[in-house]
Amino acid sequence: MSSLEKQIFESYAGLEGQQLLEPILRDFHGRAAVVSSFGAESAVLLHMVSQVDPSTPVIFLDTGKHFWETISYRAKLVDRLGLTGVRVITPDKALLAAQDPDGTLHKKNADHCCHIRKTLPLERALAGFDVTISGRKRYHGAARATLDFLSIGDGRLKVEPLAGFSALDIAAHMKAHDLPTHPLTEIGYFSIGCEPCTLPGGSAADPRAGRWAGTGKTECGIHWTHNGQAITPLSRAAH
Ligand code: SF4
Structure with missing residues (x-):
């Protein structure tokens, strides 16, 4: 990242939500992509994106x-x-076909299943983009508890406009804009990923309890660097 870009990023200090999205999508037009699971809380970030630029990738x-x-x-x-x-x-x-021919790899090696079904396809999809935007929140805990609004990984700026949002903030935004809910949230799913790895359950206090339940796995890996390191917060990368 150039010193000029660092200066630009400093101009985003104190911004979050749609107020952060607006300058990011303007300053990095054509170079920024949103990554969405269309899960339980995805409507909030996607709604903000639609308000700024509905043609955003x-x-x-x-x-x-x-x-x-x-x-x-x-x-x-x-x-x-x-x-x-x-x-x-x-x-x-x-x-x-070579590594998961019967579709049961998730039972034997979930990390490798996520690698070939999520991480590798995402890396391919992000070719040509310098900025990724996702809807992770600190209140989801574990590795997300210290999430920054801006961080750097694998040469890309990562933007988390909802990092500071609580479950109440999400619910309030959904209600204020009359956004449709994921149907599984109505039968007890608080966080939603792939079917074989998601159980009903979770709450605002432990939102991801139903994800890879009982396995110790908490993340699919798409938010980590190629070598498995946590993404570096921008404030630390600049020093
Ligand atoms: S969440 Fe489960 S099924 Fe989905 S890619 Fe990861 S291990 Fe495979």
Whole structure:
């Protein structure tokens, strides 16, 4: 990152939510992509994106293991918000055939399953983008508890406009803008990923309790660097 870019980023200090998205999508027009799971809380960030620029590229990783409700919800949200830049990214077919021929790799090696179904396809999809934007929140805890609004990893700026949002903030934004909810949230799912790795449950106090429950795994890996290191917060990278 150049010193000029660092100066630009400092100008975003104190901004969050849509106020942060606006200058990012303006200053990095054509170089920024949103990554969304179209999960339980995704509507909030996608709504903000639609208000700033509905043609913003939005990457959805179709792992082949999603709930049908998520695929249906994606179509509903895209239509409701008028998003025109959604890109559905799938895993490499030859790699799947070689390394997960019967589709049960998630039971034997979930990290490798996430690698070939999420991390590698995302890296391919992000070629040409300098900025990624996602909707992670600190209140989700674990590795996300110390999330910064801006950080750097693998040569890209990572932007987290909702880092400081609470469960109440999310609910308030959904209500204020009459946003549709993911159907699985109505039957007890607080956080939603792939079907084989997501159980009902979780709460505002432990939002991701239903993700890889009982395995010790808490993240799929797409928010880490190539060598498995945590993304470096911008404030630390600048020193
Ligand atoms: S969340 Fe589960 S099914 Fe989805 S890619 Fe990761 S291990 Fe595979």
